[in-house]
Amino acid sequence: MYNRSLLAQYYGGKTKLSLAARIVRDRKKWSLCRRNGKDRYSPTYTKWHLTHPENAAPRVSSTSKYLPGGTNIRLCNEKKASNADKPLYSGNPTGSSIKIADNIETYVAEPQGNVHKDTAILYLADVYSIWPNSKLMADQYAANGYYTIIPDLFNGDPVPQERPDGFDIMSWLTKGSDGNNPHTFQYVDPIVQKSIEFLQSKGYKKIGAVGYCFGAKYVARFLAEGKGIDVGFVAHPSFVEEDELRGMKGPLSIAAAETDEIFPAEKRHLSEKILTEQKHTYQINLYSGVTHGFAVRCDLSVPIQKFAKEQAFFQAVAWFDKWLL
Structure with missing residues (x-):
């Protein structure tokens, strides 16, 4: 049978997680990163929460946000987060x-x-x-x-x-x-x-x-x-x-x-x-x-x-x- 809690965790889910990483000092810089993924950023462990949907750039806010269960957070440098815009193979579909x-x-x-x-x-x-x-x-x-x-x-x-x-x-x-x-x-x-x-x-x-x-x-x-x-x-x-x-x-x-x-x-x-x-x-x-x-x-x-x-x-x-x- 469908397990509602597991569905919630995987599909867009709302799994709370304490994030241990550097505090981002410059909020404008973080916002810029969210828009274009070009500036270095890290999640914090208290005030900020990270939403990291699969195949989408991470988002952060001061309100309660959640991380899908099982997702690995990786620091990014000049590129969007790990699962964002990452095709299985390079190139264009040919079908x-x-x-x-x-x-x-x-x-x-x-x-x-x-x-x-x-x-x-x-x-x-x-x-x-x-x-x-x-x-x-x-x-x-x-x-x-x-x-x-x-x-x-x-x-x-x-x-x-x-x-x-x-x-x-x-x-x-x-x-x-x-x-x-x-x-x-x-x-x-x-x-x-x-x-x-x-x-x-x-x-x-x-x-x-x-x-x-x-x-x-x-x-x-x-x-x-x-x-x-x-x-x-x-x-x-x-x-x-x-x-x-x-x-x-x-x-x-x-x-x-x-x-x-x-x-x-x-x-x-x-x-x-x-x-x-x-x-x-x-x-x-x-x-x-x-x-x-x-x-x-x-x-x-x-x-x-x-x-x-x-x-x-x-x-x-x-x-x-x-x-x-």
Whole structure:
């Protein structure tokens, strides 16, 4: 079941943390840094609090602000904070955008050269849906020979990359931003199903699915018998139910973060137990020094994060090369 406290901590969450660092003496300088990221700054431990959203520049104020659980604070010098404007790879996406089925916005990355015929990958994204990082990752799967698509699982309503204060993730999940666009499985399942049918209509006989965070749940759901997915890979999975794991029929590979309040050690161990009991073909790799989201969004200037991100991708490709081809 959804854990509201964990949802709050990860999705824009409000996790209080005492910050131990230098006091910024010049408030104007801090404000300038917030605007353009060019001046050196540090959080303080008392009067000031830091909000450090993933994939956005840090913000500070004298009112009570919070730090998302598990985020590492790093001092910055001439650049924005660690997760701000940090794509998975450099360069521009090379795929194209189309609409499939019932007007589902979809990113398509087509392989060139060494193409794995009859096989495709369905990329089930995190809550940011189709954005530069997911596009670049899809391009990389295509570069490894797999026709890859990313359907918009959220009907045009992803979580904002710069979340406003007071953003309510539970309300977004259950009702959507406008109150009439839910993102629960009853609404996401049909999008996944139509995406699978689209791939099948193009002649792809075997389909692998990758799921990051939010998308991982639907990899498990559609690895069930007759649901259309043959092989799965997930990274830092969120809210996969026990019965969904038990119901799978295809091989599953998991990339887990050492620090992950949504997929902590206890849940990881329970997943291992279930997968073993069900005699599934599975793999679980644990990456140290990283937190939830590392396989999609991390600070590439930190060697251990860059290594983990790259290895998680290689893990996925190797898994598909073994079990999908």
